[in-house]
Amino acid sequence: MATVGREHPSASESAQHDLTGEAWSLRKHEIWWRDCENLLERHGYTLRPRYRNGWVPSWFGKPDVKWTRCEDSRSMVHPAVLDATRRDGMDVMVKRISAGSKELAIAQFLTAPERARDPRNHCVPILDHFAHDNDPSVHFIVMPVLRKFNNPPFHTVREALDFIEQTLEGISFIHEHGVAHRDCYYLNIMLDATSMYPDGFHPMYQVAPRGFKGNSTARYIQRSDAPSVKYYFIDFGLSSSFQDDSQTRLVTGRDCQLQEVPELSNEIPYDPFPVDIFLLGHLYNKFLISQYPNLLFLLPLADSMTLENPKSRPSAMEALRQFHGLMSKQPWLSRNWRLRSPGETTKQRYFLNIKYAVRQGFKLLKRIIGEVISSFSR
Numbered sequence: 265m266a267t268v269g270r271e272h273p274s275a276s277e278s279a280q281h282d283l284t285g286e287a288w289s290l291r292k293h294e295i296w297w298r299d300c301e302n303l304l305e306r307h308g309y310t311l312r313p314r315y316r317n318g319w320v321p322s323w324f325g326k327p328d329v330k331w332t333r334c335e336d337s338r339s340m341v342h343p344a345v346l347d348a349t350r351r352d353g354m355d356v357m358v359k360r361i362s363a364g365s366k367e368l369a370i371a372q373f374l375t376a377p378e379r380a381r382d383p384r385n386h387c388v389p390i391l392d393h394f395a396h397d398n399d400p401s402v403h404f405i406v407m408p409v410l411r412k413f414n415n416p417p418f419h420t421v422r423e424a425l426d427f428i429e430q431t432l433e434g435i436s437f438i439h440e441h442g443v444a445h446r447d448c449y450y451l452n453i454m455l456d457a458t459s460m461y462p463d464g465f466h467p468m469y470q471v472a473p474r475g476f477k478g479n480s481t482a483r484y485i486q487r488s489d490a491p492s493v494k495y496y497f498i499d500f501g502l503s504s505s506f507q508d509d510s511q512t513r514l515v516t517g518r519d520c521q522l523q524e525v526p527e528l529s530n531e532i533p534y535d536p537f538p539v540d541i542f543l544l545g546h547l548y549n550k551f552l553i554s555q556y557p558n559l560l561f562l563l564p565l566a567d568s569m570t571l572e573n574p575k576s577r578p579s580a581m582e583a584l585r586q587f588h589g590l591m592s593k594q595p596w597l598s599r600n601w602r603l604r605s606p607g608e609t610t611k612q613r614y615f616l617n618i619k620y621a622v623r624q625g626f627k628l629l630k631r632i633i634g635e636v637i638s639s640f641s642r
Contacts, residue, residue, distance in 0.1 A: 450551070
């Protein structure tokens with residue numbers, strides 16, 4: 265067993281540590297990525313030190329350094345997805361897919377230049393794709409670094425409404441182009457939080473800053489304070505595309521994050537488009553409406569989207585119109601207030617309301633002063 269704090273081993277000795285069972289050792293799937301280092305470098309993508317040939321743990325020979333605080337001690341989160349740095353310095357995610365996968369074809373179809381210009385398009389951009397040099401059965405796709413849609417957490421009603429509006433717009437766009445996602449749930453809806461992190465964040469261990477300095481946490485601003493945030497649908501590996509109008513829009517299969525969708529079946533064909541509606545309605549209810557009392561006005565939307573009979577559910581466009589109708593009935597202040605926790609006491613609510621009102625007042629004052637100064641400097 266290796267000892268933390270020992271002298272630097274040779275590169276060949278280092279390689280022997282790959283599968284020794286240490287908590288920090290390279291796993292089998294990580295070794296596969298390490299062996300792709302030169303291939304990815306030729307395509308313009310540099311891997312972190314852990315995934316480079318001849319890697320020697322950065323804490324070797326440094327007895328005062330705790331290995332868990334070193335970036336290269338951490339293994340990748342998903343075996344098929346690894347972060348890299350593009351030649352221009354941009355952090356990206358590289359995903360390994362099967363050459364025969366429909367994921368690439370559907371993603372490229374939805375993000376083609378003529379469709380990418382549509383503001384309703386919330387499909388993850390494919391920045392690059394290429395085949396494995398020595399294994400034609402393996403392809404790589406390159407995407408921007410994104411975060412889970414609710415990380416960081418939502419703070420205001422407006423932020424939650426923006427998320428729902430963007431995702432309903434996005435699924436309407438996808439359906440309009442004859443594609444059913446079929447797995448648009450928690451893991452496959454992501455946030456581009458670039459504008460929320462002035463100093464950046466680590467692409468894989470996203471709670472940490474870009475430099476991964478020990479136990480420090482990446483600094484961020486709230487969605488409502490950022491210039492813009494955008495949500496994306498990712499992973500079209502289960503999706504179905506129907507580009508022929510005469511094609512029957514029926515599928516089979518139970519693969520899906522949420523097994524509660526009533527019509528999922530391996531034997532009985534079903535329409536996949538209402539499945540997407542059910543998934544989003546369930547997600548809105550579970551992660552937003554049921555968590556924050558001042559979002560309960562959206563419960564009729566979630567209820568209609570999760571009706572047991574698929575034919576009774578609204579289409580994506582109908583759900584979007586229903587959402588706009590419910591939102592329009594809410595006073596401006598309610599739509600722009602902080603999200604309330606269901607466990608708040610009256611005293612806590614009073615204190616948090618005052619705190620929020622003061623914060624908003626300072627933001628408004630700062631904006632007014634900035635505009636006055638700007639007008640005098642013209």
